Amino acid sequence: MSVDLEQWGKELDAMEAALRRNEREREQYERSLKAYRDYNNTIDFAREEGEEKGRREGKEEGLREGEEKGKIEERKNIARKMKSLGMDVPQIVESTGLTAEEIEEIE
Numbered sequence: 001m002s003v004d005l006e007q008w009g010k011e012l013d014a015m016e017a018a019l020r021r022n023e024r025e026r027e028q029y030e031r032s033l034k035a036y037r038d039y040n041n042t043i044d045f046a047r048e049e050g051e052e053k054g055r056r057e058g059k060e061e062g063l064r065e066g067e068e069k070g071k072i073e074e075r076k077n078i079a080r081k082m083k084s085l086g087m088d089v090p091q092i093v094e095s096t097g098l099t100a101e102e103i104e105e106i107e
Contacts, residue, residue, distance in 0.1 A: 080106050 075096040082092045083106060092103050 076102070076106055079103050 075098055079092050079096045079098055082095065083103065089100050089103050092098070093100055096103075
């Protein structure tokens with residue numbers, strides 16, 4: 001059996017080139033995959049941060065609204081008591097900060 005060393009060398013060179021090409025393709029794939037994962041992680045993190053910020057702001061706004069409603073209700077309770085004591089509307093307006101219309105609506 002005769003071996004053509006020149007042909008064998010050419011085949012080895014071709015195989016080596018193919019392996020290098022495959023290595024470059026694998027490296028490119030890995031870089032692309034890493035970039036894809038990094039991008040998705042960044043988006044997920046931003047989404048989570050945004051959702052948390054939205055919940056926090058919503059909670060704060062809800063507390064402010066609740067406090068304001070509580071203050072208004074307390075002023076109405078005071079106005080109700082003042083009205084039951086026979087105080088006139090201008091005095092109640094002056095004391096509570098409610099409008100005359102709001103006081104008239106109180107039973």
